[in-house]
Amino acid sequence: MKIEGYNASDHYDEMFTETGVIRQHYEEFSQGLKKIALKKMNHLQFSANQTQKAMGMTFNVYHDNQGLEKILHLDIIPRIIPNEEWLHLESGLKQRTYALNLFLQDIYNDRKILKDGIVPEELILGSKDYLKPCVGLTPPKGIWCHITGTDLVKNKDGEYYILEDNLRCPSGVSYMLESREIIKRAYPDIFNQKGIRPVSDYPAKLLRMLQHLSNKAKPVVGVLTPGIYNSAYYEHSYLALQMGVELVNGVDLIVEDKKVYMQTTKGLEQIDVLYRRIDDVFLDPRTFRPDSMLGVPGIFEAYKAGNVALANAPGTGVADDKAVYAYVPKIIKYYLGEDPILNNVPTYLCREEKDRKYVLDHIHELVVKETNAAGGYGMLIGPKASSEEHAKFKELIKANPTNYIAQPTLSLSTVPSLTEEGVQARHVDLRPYILYGNEIEVIPGALTRVALKKGSLVVNSSQGGGSKDTWVLYN
Template identity: 45%
Template sequence: METLIDQRDAVNQWLARYGVRFGVYKGGVFHEQLFPFDPVPRVIPAAEWRFLEKGLTQRARALNEFLLDIYSAKRIVRDGVIAEEFIYAAKGYLPQCENIIPTGKVYNHISGIDLVQANDGAWVVLEDNLRIPSGASYPIIARTVTRKVSPATFEHHEIADNRNYPALLQLMLDHFNVGNGLTVIFTPGRYNSAFFEHSFLAEKTGATLAFAGDLVVEDDTVFYKGLFNERQRVGAIYRRVADEFLDPLAFDRHSLLGVPNLMRAYAKGNVAVINAPGNGIADDKGIGYFVPKMIEYYLAEKPLLPNAPTYLPFYPDDRKYVLANLAKLVVKDVAEAGGYGVLFGRDLDATQLDDLARLIAAEPRRWIAQEVIEFRDLEVLTSDGDGRGKRKADLRAFVLYGDEVKVWKSGLTRYAFHPHSYVVNSSQGGGFKDTWVEKEE
């Protein structure tokens, strides 16, 4: 491990060589910046991973059942497990997706599930990302570089190779491909914050990177437009364009990023869209509360991975508790993402707490509140003191749902920029680590 740490500069030079960046908008202007990498990995023992794998698989299966149900029979609402206010008022619920059953009845082909490990070692789910979860490319490239720079480190540690993610992804995309057509990764373009990942995954999976204007729908079939009016049928679209911009005829009519009539082709089963449109209903922060109930309802199993203790001010009892304990809770705006709209009660003064309480009382469905989890610090290298420090970190695990459900033996470990901060998002200045999963004995 020390060898790898000694090679920190060499690692960073290689990352710069590969252009490992992410985009951010500051003051409306697009900037690209390197994603800081810390060479001290998060290490997950094999037995612990086995448990996580089961819990994550269970969660992804239940969420898929929920999506299938919510866009068709809605049994879970009829049976009173989830109040309908949490479905139809959610921004992520798309009526345009009603009764569209995707190939293989799979919606969340790729789930990015964010977890933290509490001080007692227990893993707790913070949220599910089922629309266009990003971040898998960074650990792959970090492993590629660290193995190159410090091969000795990997000779002395039995670590599962995580560079198989593109192969797993490709296998899943091929599984759903309709009519043996072209597989494309559909990107909103260079100025998207995750463009590096779109182009990197296209390179590594052999998919074609498609931009707005490269795709056209004719006779309810999607084609990639080549030179001299050549057309090639598209069988699978791994889209990195958000639902609302995907098809201007179905969603935001002002969208210049989408493909007109794509939803018609998708509804007719002529193309696979990965992840399925409409998944936003299942990763709504308010819906996250119900996932353990979904597991019991759809799978008749006990949930293996708990949620962070969550309260929904929508329910009077929860609201009473939240308003009485605001100073010790973390409150999240369900409409926000990327670390925005997250308020720690302990960081607010009395006036700010009163203001927040009024907002919650006025719009209870807009907020969730969670107990603050004292999650385990991970060691990072720093440029001050003795060069070592501690930071809060989470883990985004990736679950791929193809002909079977597979959990990628790695994940994106993100750590906070500031020593006592709980906000780990890259857009908030944090960095990332490799995630080592130890091989089975």
Template identity: 45%
Template sequence: MFKPYQSDRNFDEMLEKDGSTRAHYQDFHKVMDQFSESELREKHETAQLSFLRQGITFTVYNDNVGTERTMPFDFIPIIMPPETWTMIEKGMKQRVEALNMFLDDIYHNAEIVKDGVVPREFVEQNPYYLKKQVTGIDVPLKNHIFLAGIDLIRDQEGTYRVLEDNLRNPSGMSYVYQNRYVMRQVYPEFFNRHSIHSLEHQLSHMHEAVLDHCPINCLHEPRAVLLTPGMYNSAYYDHVFLAQQMGIELVEGRDLHVRDNIVYVKTIRGMQRVDIIYRRIDDDFLDPQVFNKDSALGVPGLMSAYKKGNVSFLNGVGNGVADDKAMYAFVPEMIRYYLKEDPIIPNVDTYFMRNIEQRKWALENLDQLVVKNVGASGGYDMLIGPHATNEEIDRFRKKIEEEPHQYIAQPTIQLSRAPAFQDGRFYPCHVDLRVFVMRGKKTNVLPGGLSRVALKEGSLVVNSSQGGGGKDTWVLKGGEDNHAEQSS
């Protein structure tokens, strides 16, 4: 079914370099061998239709026009042995704990800056550092990060590395569940041979974590809502899914009202007090009295209620200073500084274009590097040197020279690959993994996470807006937990 891949430079999730199947994929491979090519085509088409019928879409914006698309799905899962997941889980808890301590520090005493671990200008000149609005506010549990989405890759040796931290409004958790749901509906045969960690109780843990963030002045049973920009937002499906599964109200800014520094939501029973807002809108749009005065998405007075301790925001206001692509390079030092530990999962090497020597070297080697805008996401304003034309390289050279502080560069890593079944055939595609870390009184890591795949053959970009898709992610259970998943 699989011919050995042409290149042995990439680590393959399923296959050894000689084309044989890795041990933890062998049961899956045996089941897959039982299907004919026509059966695989039929199941693939059924899976895509399942996403369409459920309305599982995202929005792609081109020239200010939004186009609804279904998330492409590939049925070959990413499978992890128990020991691999144990390492990832520990690494994610460690990293997010250090990032949270950094946020609490810089909005209070800024000891890490005073001690010279993080240069002062990287904090104070960061556009997401909201010193005036946030400094001195004591958030519940001292927890600024309720939900983190940490993007991991594997290099050519198979070593996991952190590619990016998402600490503001990480999206995609709903796709983890829908990938599993579709996989179980269309390919039930695979689940009879595997014992994998269930997703069943994870959203209950998430709901508990939400309610753990009761604000200082909340002396009653807390009411939580999910604040969405509305149905035209690209992640709206995510918002609807999470609100429904946690049993909290989905609201827009027009549904909320602030009176005497207390937030209320309009209900059929009249105005009801709101204590916790899981907000899926950015800082800029949260409160037009404090941030963007033209925002129609937020609510006037929210920040005043926040400062008075009458409402909590999840995630915290001002988190962007910690997940900025320039700040990313300092996270290993944050772990050493706050936790006195070495990072369990390393970063990708990063060069700062604001550094004269690093910029000079990078400008001479752009054809070998990946260049990113520190403020962009979703695969936009990014150069992949080995795949770029001379014109694209020249354009980025000018951008870097004009705004060096806006860009970082990283070596082009031979990203790991996994087989994908598309257009009636198998071929290797690059993959990454977004791991979701939920934090309340306890820290919980969603087993597996969202495996994203660059379905355009040869592409390195996994973002759905750039032609990427999703795979189910299986974490195999160890011996003592060895019973098959019943439902998710």
């Protein structure tokens, strides 16, 4: 199958080799795609968009002055990952998750890794995400990071690189699940023939993991949401519904005798496990921010007393700081005695004088990131930025070097995507979801985010990116 005007020569394309030959894991799909006319493809895309709207698959963009809810555009052409490639990713993600959990337990207790000088003490203890109320705590079952969404990219060398770890309240899994249902209906014949690993059991696995955190035989589980104005509220309500548990706001909960109760029509009911989608500092106005209207007064004391489990555990944010990210290979080696299976992107820490000088001298070649920003904000893509933007970021780095890191500009891999000009190559990243309960499990699918604009490397939904269904093959 040859696609008219398709360019896959200056980067790694996941469907075509540099010479235009179809990669083996895409061959069956391309045969089925041949039978679908472009007009039919456009009709399928329109139907997918309408289905998303009907299902309420929308999100708010906080930085959008119009304040409108938008759908996360689902591109109709799936991304396909061969089984051998996925198994490599799976082993690397399990290794990384296990090591980061040991790191969190250590830095809030013995601090051996800091005393041994592997990670700078001031980087951790001086971080705004290092929560002093968590010092000395061990979460239920010793697990800190229960739900992780790790972002990866495939570079032009065909290798995957870890871009960042999301250990706080990673979002997007509902889009992974619902996108699968939409795409299955778009290509029923192709889907049934290919042998694609399912993702539909994620809610059941998530519930089992949450129940594992309690010592009760039948624990009561809930999803704690900030409310309907949160950008990911659709996901909160979707997951609560799929798990068959209560969706609660802070005002629905009350703490008595260091136990958390839901207010129901039949009176108070104790809740044992909360999948919280509220940021750490808003959880409890008595312990963290006193002006928080989202949290539950006294919930942190209930947590410390062991009467409620929280997923993810408060305090995990310090481990996915972009400056700490640079030390994860050393963290893996320190705790596990192993080399990382998946590599980091080479990272320059602007807090280090040598690195800072290199970044300032080569800013036009690098991607500069604010260490605590998310959603594609606080970032400069040097090769695509203006000289004015270069100058602005140089001043920001000089004023607060600890707040910035820099990385080489990667040539993200591309996947065929349906655009107004027909099927074109668009850059993608990958966010697999990892659950840590009785064991560490990587869900055999992922949220693939796609940059919808030609040549763009920014895939974040808040910056105009879209998504794809991700097919992981059995063999």
